[in-house]
Amino acid sequence: MDPAQHAAAVLEETAVLRAAVGGADLSAPVPSCPGWTLTDLLRHVGSVQRWFSVLLRRRVPERPTSRQVDLQLPDTSEGLPGWLADGSAGAAEVFAATDPDAPMWAWGLDQHARFWIRRMLFETLVHRVDAELALGLTPAIDPARAADGIDEFLTNLPFAESFAPGTAELRGHGEVIRFCCPEQGAGADWRVQLRPDGFGLLPVDDRAPGATTEVRARAADLLLFLYGRLPAADTALQVSGDRAVLAVWTAHSAF
Numbered sequence: 001m002d003p004a005q006h007a008a009a010v011l012e013e014t015a016v017l018r019a020a021v022g023g024a025d026l027s028a029p030v031p032s033c034p035g036w037t038l039t040d041l042l043r044h045v046g047s048v049q050r051w052f053s054v055l056l057r058r059r060v061p062e063r064p065t066s067r068q069v070d071l072q073l074p075d076t077s078e079g080l081p082g083w084l085a086d087g088s089a090g091a092a093e094v095f096a097a098t099d100p101d102a103p104m105w106a107w108g109l110d111q112h113a114r115f116w117i118r119r120m121l122f123e124t125l126v127h128r129v130d131a132e133l134a135l136g137l138t139p140a141i142d143p144a145r146a147a148d149g150i151d152e153f154l155t156n157l158p159f160a161e162s163f164a165p166g167t168a169e170l171r172g173h174g175e176v177i178r179f180c181c182p183e184q185g186a187g188a189d190w191r192v193q194l195r196p197d198g199f200g201l202l203p204v205d206d207r208a209p210g211a212t213t214e215v216r217a218r219a220a221d222l223l224l225f226l227y228g229r230l231p232a233a234d235t236a237l238q239v240s241g242d243r244a245v246l247a248v249w250t251a252h253s254a255f
Contacts, residue, residue, distance in 0.1 A: 001148040003100035003114040006121045007092070009145060010049075013121065014088040017045065017128040018081045020135060026077045030134040032229050038131060042080040045127050047071055049087045052116045053094045059104045059113065091120065108156035119156075122149045126227050133229070139220075146219035147184045153226050154179070154190050157253060158200045166252040170199040175245045178211035179226075181219040188219060194248070213241035228254055 001009070026038040033041060051069050074083045100114035108115055126149075129139040161167050172194025181188035191202040191211065202209070217225065221236040232239060232250055239246060 001118075001145065003117050006114070006117045007095040010095075010117070010121045010124055011088055011092055013124040013128050014045075014049075014084060017042075017124065017131055018084055020128065020132050020137060021081060024135055026080065028134055030130050032130045032133055033127075038134060039077040039080065041127055041131055041134075042077075042084055043073065045124055046080070046084045046087045048123050049084075049091050049120055052120045053087075053091045055104070056094050056098050056113055056116050059102055062105050063107070064105075107162070108159050110155075118148075118152055121145075122152055125149065126223075126229070129224065129229065141220035141223065143181075143184060143219045146223040147181055147188045149223045150179065150181070150188070150190065150219065150226060153223070153255070154192060154201055157255065158198060160255060164253075164255050166254050167199075169252040170194060170249065171196060172199070172245070172248070174209070175212040175242070176202065176209050177245060177249055178214040179222060180214070180216050181222055182216060184219050192249075194245070211241060213239070213243065213245045215239050215246065226253070 021038055021042065024038060026042070028038050030036040030038060030041050036044075047069075050071055051067060054069050055064070072083070074080060095117060098113050100112065100117060102113045103111060104113055105111065106115035108119070125141070125145070129141070132139045157164070157167060173196065175194045177192045177194070179190045179192070189204050191204060192199055193202050193209070215222065215225070216238040217236055221230055221234070224230040225232065225234070225237060228250075230236065232243075232246055
């Protein structure tokens with residue numbers, strides 16, 4: 001997916017989220033986000049979209065020292081779906097005015113504006129799924145979009161320690177976890193190596209070491225597994241190799 005597709009998908013995912021919660025009891029709990037209600041989820045998604053839009057508008061050159069943003073939250077939870085729509089419309093305006101290749105600070109690998117558009121997409125998508133699961137709906141995720149989300153997650157997770165401290169424990173002695181989605185073709189194949197000093201993606205080529213552990217699944221299921229929405233024991237996942245290595249991953253990769 002390219003930045004224009006990411007930008008369009010943010011609006012699509014937001015619209016699906018709004019449709020899912022339309023008429024729902026927003027005090028309902030969200031089991032995949034312990035302690036949250038649908039109200040909390042909508043506030044979070046809308047706040048993140050507004051914050052990322054501010055970062056894009058300012059083209060911040062370094063990590064901000066403050067997150068003060070006028071969120072313009074509605075007075076009641078009933079106003080949250082409309083507030084969410086307004087925020088995504090504002091994000092669309094920012095996307096249209098932004099060169100995705102413009103250099104700027106980002107917490108992940110890609111130090112360009114496009115990082116934030118892509119990140120906003122998957123922040124919205126995963127929480128859209130959370131809302132649908134909470135309401136007893138069956139989420140649908142476009143396979144190509146899911147594969148892009150897997151790549152975004154695995155590329156940036158090594159840089160997430162400041163807000164995902166458990167990743168500091170993703171260490172090993174060269175073990176390799178292979179994640180792959182055969183139905184998406186050869187490009188949907190990622191290998192993460194655990195090292196004494198950290199972890200990260202390996203190039204997928206003939207020189208890459210063999211996998212210690214392998215997880216195969218449809219792209220949507222693998223994405224949900226990586227985000228902790230699907231357990232490793234789920235039958236949608238085909239796991240082979242050393243499961244203890246995978247247990248280390250699942251214990252410390254919470255985003």
